[in-house]
Amino acid sequence: MKCNETTWLMYKAVLEELDVGVHIIDSDGITVIYNRKAMKTESMALEEVLNKDFRDVFGFEKNDDSTLLSALNEGKVTRNRKQTYYNNKGKEITTINNTFPIRKNNDIIGAVELSKDVTQLETVIKQNLVRAKKDVYTFNEFIGNSHAVQTMIEEAKQATRTSSSVFIIGETGTGKEIVAQSIHYGSDRSRMPFISQNCAAIPETLLESLLFGTEKGAFTGALDKPGLFELANGGTLLLDEINSLNFTLQAKLLRVLQERKIRRVGGMEEKEIDVRVIATINEDPLHALEQGRLRRDLYYRLSVVPLHIPPLRERKEDISLLTNHFIRKYNQLFGMSINGVDSSVQSALQQHSWLGNVRELEHAIEGAMNRAYQESVITLEHLPLRLRSSNIHMNTPKVHEVIGNKETLKERLERVEKDYIKDVLNGENGNISKAAEQLGMSRQSLQYRLKKFRESQIPDFVI
Known part of the structure; x- marks a missing residue:
């Protein structure tokens, strides 16, 4: 059956919308079809791959490692096979592939590979292991003398005595991870791993494998791979932005918390774990419950020890202390000798609403010090534009709103x-x-x- 232009356009439209990479080569190894998902997975432009010899574009430890070439040269069919290779810029890519030859009258005329990207999953696990060795925060790193901060710190210190779940409530940039790490490193678990994962940063399709691990047999070529719960065994697992998890995963997480056992994806055996879970949320949890982003039973299970980190706008008496802290930090990093800020800057910092909280303040000071070259004091002109204006509309309620x-x-x-x-x-x-x-x-x-x-x-x- 011949494929007319209209039919081909239909096929092409479907290929471009598939959430799986499609790569087809002809009998000479030349790429003839390469869809949008494959480009995204492999960080390649169409012109870098299409009509090029597959072997000139992608690198493998050995050519035998290429499932696509095995299909073309040997007629080999592979299903759910994990494969790691490199694009033409040397970037490492890991995919799960289904690959098979294309035949005509028993002759192989090409090969097709359907791939799913798991590069991000592999990278996240490596990053978590590196961060677990590098980042160490204690209560001394949380800057603030205000009553709200001191009360919160005292409550957090009480939590170091037990292994109960902790639920940290705070807007973005308030220092939730500092508090979480401080609890871990102030507890009996301090010699064991602290693993942190932002739930909003990973696609839902990868989160279950990331949290619970994979079992050999889950897909061809898969090794037994521990998830974050196993990596954190004996220590603490921080789940940031817990409200980003879908309800199915929230239910599985609740089961893990209740039974203290996990089952890897593709596995049958349950493994006992000893992990303290600290969860964070960047909105009012009651609002998340009302809006259906957080399971009520999970919320009650996590919030054995609830901690609320006040936003910067509610503890403005700490702004001066924080400002001096960041000036000292960037003096050391930049080799500068800024002594402080002038009165106009102090006023601007106090008037600002700080929706980005302490992180926004730190970035503002860092930016100001980049502009204050060879100066001894930060002045208003050194601040970001949004802070320089004396009449920022967000700090002045509109008449119709009042x-x-x-x-x-x-x-x-x-x-x-x-x-x-x-x-x-x-x-x-x-x-x-x-x-x-x-x-x-x-x-x-x-x-x-x-x-x-x-x-x-x-x-x-x-x-």
Whole structure:
């Protein structure tokens, strides 16, 4: 049956929308089809691969390691095989492949490979192991003399005496991981691993394997691989932004917390674990419960020890202390000798709303010190533009919001947050990565907020 142009366009449209990489080579090893998902997985442009010899573009430890070449040269069919290889820039890629030859009259005329990307899963596990060895925070790293901070620290120190689950509530940039690590390193588990994972940073399809590990046989070529629970055994596992987990995974997590056993993906045997779980959330947990982002039973199980980290706008008496701390830090890093800030800067820092919290303040001071070359004091002109203005609209309630239109505190804060994020995004021409850096939050956290605003009843959220 011949394929006319219309039929081919239909096939091509389907190939481009598939959430699986499709790579087809002809009998000479030349790439003839390479879809969008494959480009994304392998970080390659179409022109770098299409009509090129497959062997000239991708690298393997040995050519025998290529499932696609095995299908072409030997007629070999492989299913659910894990494969690690390199693109033409030397980037390591790990995929799970289904590969088979294409035949015509018993002759092999090409080969096709369908691949799923697990590079991110492999990378995250490696990064967590490296971070577990490098990052060590204690209560001394949490800067603040305000009553709210000192009360929170005292409550956190009490939590070091037990192995109960801890639920840390705090906006992005408030220092949740510092508190979590401080609890771990102040406890009897301090000699055992501390593993941290942001649940919003990993696709849902990979999270289960990442948390619980994989068993040999889950897919062909898979090795027995421990998940984060096993890596943290005897120590502490921090699950950041727990409200990003889907309900199915939340139910499995609840079961692990109750039974203290995990089962790897593809496995039958249950393994006993001894892991203290600390979870964090960047919104009011009651709001997350109401909106269906957090299971009620999981919330009650995690919040044995609830800790609330106050946002910077609620402890502005700590701003001066934090500012001096960051100046000392970047003096050392940059080889500078800034002595402090002038009175206009102090006033601007006190007036700002700090929706990015302590992280935003640190980035503001770092940016100011980049501009204050060979100066001894940070002045207003050294601050980022959003702090220089003496009449920032987000700090001045609009008349219609105060008169004749009463708002709850929660509604007001949501509106202020929305306006500020919108202004920063517009200032960065819609570039989410740059806006996230300016706001002092991760790209994933910003994307989550944008999604929340668009789905909520907050009007006029248009970038």
